[in-house]
Structure formats: structure tokens, C-alpha cells
Amino acid sequence: MRVLLVEDSERLRRSVSDGLRKGGYAVDAAADGEEGLHLARTEPYDVIVLDIMLPKVDGLEVLRRLRDGGRDTHVLLLTARDTVQDKVVGLRSGADDYLVKPFAFDELLARIEALTRRQHQRKHPLIRIGPVEIDTSAKSVRRSGALIPLTPREYALLEFLALRRGEVVSRTEIEEHIYDIQADLMSNVVDSAVCALRRKIDVPNGAPLIQTRRGLGYVLQEEGA
Amino acid sequence: VTSLRGRLTVWLVGMTAALTVCAGTWLYLYVRHEVVHEFDIALAAKAHAIGSLLRLQPDGRYEFDFADDSMPEYLPGRKPEFFQIVGPDHTTLERSVSLAGADLVPPSSAVPHEHPWDLSLPDGLLGRAITYRAIPHPEEDDRDAVRHVPPHQTAAAPPVLVIVARDRSALDRMLAALATALGGAGLVLAAASVLAVRFAVTRGLRPVSELADRTTTIGPDTLDRRFDVAALPDELRPIGQRLNDLLERLEQGFRRERRLNADIAHELRTPIAELRSLTEVATRWPTDAAQSAQYLRDAHDVALRMESVVETLLLLARSQAQRTAAAAAGSREAFPLAGLVGEVLSAVRGQVAARALAVRVDVPDGLHVWVDRVMFRRIMENLLVNAAYYAPEGGRIECAAVVAAAGGGCTLTIANTSDVLAADDLPKMFEPFWRKDPARSDDAHAGLGLALVAEYARQLGIRLTPRLVGGNWFEMRLDLPTAADATAGGAQVPVEDHDPVMYERVH
Numbered sequence: 001m002r003v004l005l006v007e008d009s010e011r012l013r014r015s016v017s018d019g020l021r022k023g024g025y026a027v028d029a030a031a032d033g034e035e036g037l038h039l040a041r042t043e044p045y046d047v048i049v050l051d052i053m054l055p056k057v058d059g060l061e062v063l064r065r066l067r068d069g070g071r072d073t074h075v076l077l078l079t080a081r082d083t084v085q086d087k088v089v090g091l092r093s094g095a096d097d098y099l100v101k102p103f104a105f106d107e108l109l110a111r112i113e114a115l116t117r118r119q120h121q122r123k124h125p126l127i128r129i130g131p132v133e134i135d136t137s138a139k140s141v142r143r144s145g146a147l148i149p150l151t152p153r154e155y156a157l158l159e160f161l162a163l164r165r166g167e168v169v170s171r172t173e174i175e176e177h178i179y180d181i182q183a184d185l186m187s188n189v190v191d192s193a194v195c196a197l198r199r200k201i202d203v204p205n206g207a208p209l210i211q212t213r214r215g216l217g218y219v220l221q222e223e224g225a
Numbered sequence: 226v227t228s229l230r231g232r233l234t235v236w237l238v239g240m241t242a243a244l245t246v247c248a249g250t251w252l253y254l255y256v257r258h259e260v261v262h263e264f265d266i267a268l269a270a271k272a273h274a275i276g277s278l279l280r281l282q283p284d285g286r287y288e289f290d291f292a293d294d295s296m297p298e299y300l301p302g303r304k305p306e307f308f309q310i311v312g313p314d315h316t317t318l319e320r321s322v323s324l325a326g327a328d329l330v331p332p333s334s335a336v337p338h339e340h341p342w343d344l345s346l347p348d349g350l351l352g353r354a355i356t357y358r359a360i361p362h363p364e365e366d367d368r369d370a371v372r373h374v375p376p377h378q379t380a381a382a383p384p385v386l387v388i389v390a391r392d393r394s395a396l397d398r399m400l401a402a403l404a405t406a407l408g409g410a411g412l413v414l415a416a417a418s419v420l421a422v423r424f425a426v427t428r429g430l431r432p433v434s435e436l437a438d439r440t441t442t443i444g445p446d447t448l449d450r451r452f453d454v455a456a457l458p459d460e461l462r463p464i465g466q467r468l469n470d471l472l473e474r475l476e477q478g479f480r481r482e483r484r485l486n487a488d489i490a491h492e493l494r495t496p497i498a499e500l501r502s503l504t505e506v507a508t509r510w511p512t513d514a515a516q517s518a519q520y521l522r523d524a525h526d527v528a529l530r531m532e533s534v535v536e537t538l539l540l541l542a543r544s545q546a547q548r549t550a551a552a553a554a555g556s557r558e559a560f561p562l563a564g565l566v567g568e569v570l571s572a573v574r575g576q577v578a579a580r581a582l583a584v585r586v587d588v589p590d591g592l593h594v595w596v597d598r599v600m601f602r603r604i605m606e607n608l609l610v611n612a613a614y615y616a617p618e619g620g621r622i623e624c625a626a627v628v629a630a631a632g633g634g635c636t637l638t639i640a641n642t643s644d645v646l647a648a649d650d651l652p653k654m655f656e657p658f659w660r661k662d663p664a665r666s667d668d669a670h671a672g673l674g675l676a677l678v679a680e681y682a683r684q685l686g687i688r689l690t691p692r693l694v695g696g697n698w699f700e701m702r703l704d705l706p707t708a709a710d711a712t713a714g715g716a717q718v719p720v721e722d723h724d725p726v727m728y729e730r731v732h
Contacts, residue, residue: 019506101498
């Protein structure tokens, strides 16, 4: 999942970005409203975490311009403004969620997860595909009850495919949602990542969970389906 | 009685009752005097009538031409009247039948009463009597048979005394009835006056009650309410006006306090959020040593910044708490302004050089100012650091002082080129936490420096005038006392109540 963080405090921007990346998200960060608006318009983010009091362009203005431009990316407002009126204005301007500073990092993660699930019309954090069980809250994967250790990026790839189970997902889509804007993408980076993931989640001589659709992309579906 | 209504009621009812008692007593005494006087006149007429029946015979004896039937009131009966005639030798010459041989005055005793007097009648009732001194005329005299002789005159013929008495119980009953009527009326009037006074006082004090009721409804959340002064009675208008003024000041104070609290909360939220995020992310993924080290440095920076904000706030709060003329005046000293300006400018030399700013200083060498050196240095540091920080790269800073006429102090102007300030910013820039950038992304300045400058200026009696000239030249003018003014006993600047900031716009 790919997240855009628009925050003018450098220390907050750095720590939240690091935390989200370690939590399995691809994160792009912007220090002002102008840069944030540009990124939000040009990149396909799953969630945008947006401060309100931003230099150059105010966060609410960024939100309004996004919505006016037809972008329906989920937006979480992260701000020091805590009055009911502030929250009402923020939510009515098109935000999907509102979190007041200071905040618990776990709460921010949970809210981003909830927004991600909402994007894929899922309520339950657990996704079961045959013997494989993906816990989108704990960011863990088990096969027949046994924990499979995955890197954050491998987990992100599996979760992205799982949220679109049964659908063919193109390499471009995977690149756009799993890698941030600064990732050095080589031509076979997605194939390599899928290959590494298959080695961890499939059993030897068993049917692969992630199947290749030549020329189209990949599809995650139950073995034998 | 503590209520105004109660006090007024007690006083008015008391005064009404006292006036009623006085008026009733006077009326009673007046009526009694008149009635008794009429009674006495009637007695005197009767005495005169009795006396006119006396004749002096040539042989010196007195003849009394009286027929009982012609004056039946002197006959025995129910409540008879009485008369007794006493000769010059104090012997009783004649008496009414109703006396039955008794005397109104004892025989051979002087009749002391020149005025009507009260006495006990032979029948035991209380009566009233009058003594009439008469000189009977000779039998042949055609004139009135008897002539009244005033007591102080000496008559040619010896006078006789005619004493007439009659029962006065009817008179006393009438006077008692009058007293009862007056007392009753007084009581009724007193009772009625309680109600009337209470009604009148309540009605008269209604504007005061309404004012009090409206005052009780005003609280911290309703300080925007005001009294309709025009609708108040003349006596209450000054109170209403003063209350409105007080409410205005309270509302401003509360608003300022709330804004300051909100600003403090907001100002501390971001660094706290930074601290939480840094520590929680570092705790959650503790194996990344490089990241943890960076986060520790970040946390330290945040702590230093919060410390700076809190210390400046404390300085501001303490300064406001100790705001007294004596405190500021006691620590004043004379020192050269040019020296202080030079010291402060050298402290910002690095920033001036880094931003390629041109600095011009024009402060007369001999100019000594008369202020608290530590506080004034803090003012200068804030103003010059701001000038160096906010002037655009390659801009100018000027610091010039001009001595005014004798006793007028001096004017110090600190100015810099500015490409961000607008005229509307000038009234706001002394508010705590105000910053031009609403996002407050600037980590180096918390927006408390100018608030401290204004507070110190207030204590030192320095007048601050911010000006924006031509849209890109910002000036801060300081009018401050000089050492020469202090020596000459120049005008004292009020410290506690004056607003240190004046605004003027230059277009």
C-alpha cells in the first residue's frame, strides 16, 4: 500500500515515514501543501495523511482541490487543531478520517489500515486464501498456522494481491502501490519480488498461490481454483 | 436589613409613622384646646348671666334676683350645673340649689383660680369651673347690673366672685372618642403605609433589580452581553456604562487568555507529537541503531525547543506579575545607547553576513538612555535578531537614534527591508505566538519575542510604534527616556497602565 504524508515538521515527517515504511507501506513525504498537492495529483496513493497548517498551500485547500479534481483517494487529516468545529470542517471538506496531534503511532497505523480496507470494501482484517492466512492488522502471514517471516515489501506485495484476490494485477499497478517514488525500479523488480514471495508462501511441489498471467500480470487465488 | 428595598421600607414606614403620630397628637391637642375653650366660654357666659342678677343695695347688702325655674339646670337632677357666689369677705352670698348646701370652694378660703379649672363636683363627677369677678351695681343704676373686673384691676366697689361649674364628662368622652379615632386612623395609616411604601419602593427600584438580575446572568461564557444604557434611569446610567466598560475589558482579557491558552496548547502539540512519534517508532523497531541515534538527537532538539518556549512564557508571566512602576524605576541606569547597539549587533553578525545584509548604524556617541539595562538589552536583541532573520537576503538593516527637544527623550528606530509583512500584521505582531506564517513551520522562532518586547517596553515606559513604509520597509520606533531627561527631572512615563504600542500607517 502506498501512502503520501504531507507534514511540515521535519522530525514528524521523518519518524512517521520511517514507521510506516517499517509497517509495510510505501511512503512518499512532502513538506508543504504545494508539493503534496502535486504528488497527490500525479501518483496513485492508497491513503494520504495530510496536515492542515501547511506552508504555501493550506491542507484543507489541498483537500478541496483534490476533491474538485475528482481524486477520491482516502485522506486522513493529521493536525493539532482539536475543536469539534475544526473536525467538522475537515470532514466536510472531503476528509475520510481525522486524527489530532499528539497521537499514538499505533492509532495512526490502525486508521491507515482501516482506510486501506475500506478502499477494497473489506471489513475484516483477516484474509484467508486456502491454507494461507493474512492478518492485515498484525501484518503477519501464516500457512497452516505456521508463521511465515516476510520482509515489509514482501508483505506489502502479498497484501496488495490478496486485497484484489482473483483479479489480474498488472506489474505497473504493483510498482505504483508497493514502491515509493524514490525506489530505483529495475525492469524485473516486480518479477523478482513475486519470485521471492512464492518461495516463502508456497509448499514444494504444490500449486503456486500467485499465478502468472503472461503479458497481463499476476493473480492470487486459492490452490486449484 | 441588608437589602436596599428593606432599608427604604423601614425608613419610609418609620418616618411615615412618626409623622402620623406627630400630626395626630397635634390634631388631638388642637381640637381639645378648641373644644375646652368653647366649653369655658359657655361657662363664662353662664357665670356672667348669674353675676348680672346681683344688685348692690343702698345699705351695702347684695340682692340676688334669681328664680330657680328660669334656670332649671341649677336644680338638682341628672347632671346638674352649679354656681356659688362668694362675697368680698369670703362668705358665700348665694349658691345653687343643686349644691344642696355644699360649696364649690371651701368657705373663707381664697379662690386661687383666675382661669377655668377642673374640680370634683359634689355629685362625685369630674367637672370644670370658672371664677367670675363681678362688681354689682347699685339698684338705681340703669347700666348693666354687673361689670366684669379683670383680676389686676382695682375696683371702686369690692367685687364678688361668681363660681360656675358643670359636669365635663361629655367633653371627656368626646375627647376620648377623638383620641381613639385618631389612634385607630394612625394604626390603619401605618399598616397601609407599609404596603404602599413596599409597593412604591419595589416599583421604584425595579430598574435596579433588573440591572442586578441581568448582572447575575453574565458569566465567563456570556461576556459579550451589554446593558442598554439608554433604557436605564439617569441615576443608573453611569453604573450601566461602567459595567459595560468593565465587561468590555473582561471580554478582551478572557478572549486574550483563551487565545493564549489555545496558542500554548497548539504550540506544544506539535513538539509533543514529534516526541511521541520519534519514541514510539524507535521503540517499535529498536534494531535500527542509526535510526534510533537520529531519533535521540531529534528528541533532544525538540526538548530544547520546548524548554525555550516554556522559559520565554515563564519570563513573560513573571514579568507581567511583577509589573510595577517601582520595580522598573528602581533598576534604571544611564548608559550609552551606541555601545549597547554595537554589542547586540555583533551578536547577530554571523546571521547578517550569511544573508548578505547591509547594516547602517547612526546613534550619537554621547547619547545616554535612562532605562533598565538588562530589560532594554533583551528588547534590542529581539528586535535586531528579528530584523536580521526576517529581512530578505541582500536586504538592509538600519538602526538610528535622534534626540528630541529637552525633556522629550530620544527616538530609536530599528528598520529592515521586508517582503512579507502587510499593514494588517502590525496590530497582531505583539500577540504571543503570532507568526506571519500560519503553518508555524518555522522552528527557530516561537512568536514570543515581540510579546516580551511589548511587556518590557510597558515596564520601562518605552513607546513602541511599528510602521510599514512603502510596503517593503519595516520600522520599529522606540521613544525612550534619556539620562539628560532623568537629571532634569523630565516627565515620568506611566508604567503600569499605558499601552506601549502605537500604530500608525504610512501609505
